[in-house]
Amino acid sequence: MYEYNEIINKLILWYQSNARDLPWRKTKNPYHIWLSEIMLQQTRVEAVKPYFQRFIHTLPTIEALANADEETILKLWEGLGYYSRVRNLQKAAQTVVGEYGGNLPADYFALRKLKGIGPYTAGAIASIAFSLPHAAVDGNVLRVMSRLAADPRDITLPATKTAWEEELTSVMPKGEEGTFTQALMELGATVCLPNGMPKCQGCPVREHCQAYKKNVVLQYPVKSPKKQRTKEYLSVFFLVDQGNIAISKRGEKGLLSALWQLPNCDREKAVPVALRDWGIINGEIKRMKGQKHIFTHIEWHMDCYFVAVKEKEGHTFLWLDRHQIEKEYALPSAFKKIWQEGCETLEEEIK
Template sequence: MQPLKQLENFPIKQFQRDLIQWFEREQRDLPWRKDKDPYKIWVSEVMLQQTRVDTVIPYFNRFIEKFPTIDALAEADEEEVLKAWEGLGYYSRVRNLQTAVREVKEKYGGVVPKTRKEISKLKGVGPYTAGAILSIAYDVPEHAVDGNVMRVLSRILTIWDDIAKASSRKVFEQAVTALISHENPSYFNQALMELGALICTPTSPSCLLCPVREHCLGFQEGVHEQLPVKTKKQKVKRVQLLVAVLRDEKGRLAIHKRPKEGLLANLWEFPTVETDPFQAPNDRLTFELKERYDLHVNLEAKPFTKIEHVFSHLIWNMDVYEGTVQGNVDEAKCDLKLVTEDELTEYAFPVSHQRIWKAYQDHRT
């Protein structure tokens, strides 16, 4: 790969100094910055994928309180870990984290590896997470390139490569490798991320407050608002679903565990089926509950709530019905679990079904 021409006369040392000094003054007080524990930094980086900092903070504090060390997370029951993650979404992240942590315990004696080659072999640890842990926890001058960093550097160095393309990442990794401070790689990488979060935002960047404005080629050329180049995502798919909140004759609630693989794997939910254009919703739900779970049910005529839940790649439109189960339920045969309202809190549910439960409680009061 050809070196970036923009770097030929770029004032790298001054850029490093201005960026790091700004970070020393302005960095946010975040719980994973209290020390350089690689485990805590790892947990925070996994949580911060696809999730806002303000949302992550209380989750991080509770998670670390419950699983304060690599050993604690490695030895924890998956159901307990999923419950602690409940509400953050993208649950494969925490499953991969626990798998990787167990490998660190078994293969590396509980010490997070200090080289990119070793740490990148751990499940769920991609190039960005590897670089973030190595640079922030161990002061290794490794690139940590995410969307924030690509946006910042596309403006500073006027890089016109499409950041939505996987091939473009190499260009930005090359840029960070050339720019990174070898004296303080931890602060350098964190400062780039912080700059993207606070100043060099996706829209309406606060250029007049930027500590490295005088080094920003995009600002000097007046093209900072046109960068980064990013093609639009594909259109999301809509799925129409029917959900049943069912009680048996003892007042217990029927819940179902999702498959071990795929979307929201191993989480619990209320029985859910897709709609059929050739069947009325109530008839469709009644039929599928009998076919799948051998349940005879009485459903209310109309849904008590309608919920839209948006994923990155699809949207669930959910019509939710209240109902009762007739006769005894054989849990072992029908792949359902019957739980009391108090017991329900012990199971990890996706956000969509947490919203269903809240709507059901409001409906009943």
């Protein structure tokens, strides 16, 4: 199709001069590389930096991660979203400790068997940490390769991704596997951009790019349209009783499973009925600003209420001091703005 050797050499030279200074690039530690790749899934690089450094500081080894209690790892992950990622990370760490003595196996197929490690992450760890010839193909790499080849295949189809994984694995440069992997990632992240016009003038391989030559860069990659997100309508409550705030744990299955949350219910349920069902017999209700939170496939539209509880019965919720909740319990991002406004209202009430 075109001269891979020339493309690879140019990419590597470009990367060596233009790579961003990122903390996980300063090491070959497989644990650090693994953690960074899991954190970077669906999260911006700049947002990940402090999370990565805090996580490594608190849990410096795979064994420490394997033995940590769940609240600790969820708190460290708080704000990154997709909490199943960190739960899977810990399950995989426990397997690594039990079966590999606490060291990630230097084997692509063994890595693939670990919980939460798919072809992309396994390829990234294998090539970057262990210099093994396995490609790591994510959205950035698919975009780069689709434009270079003017490839009409739909990148949302698993077959397209698999085809590119096989092709790139077949041309991995010996001794520079990790550099080539990161160069492709970097090109997609900083030059061959997804939204708006890519920075073709700064691309080291534009003379090899079929889409650039034909002036059809924005026609690639080919992607089938996304399905519309489902909308859900909730009432969310910031309940306060003698300075303590109510939180509850979500069910073991479904969205945000087993995470702590602010009490909430379907919007169709009347507010007084919801409060009564929770054992709130008497309380002063104030309307707060409505919020919207977008997940991958679902939108939450939330009516929000501050309730100063005057009388309650039963033990429906966990009632804790604000500072204890903020220190020890992870609240999903969906509730963060409501939490912030509720705490500000609480401070005003105390004054």
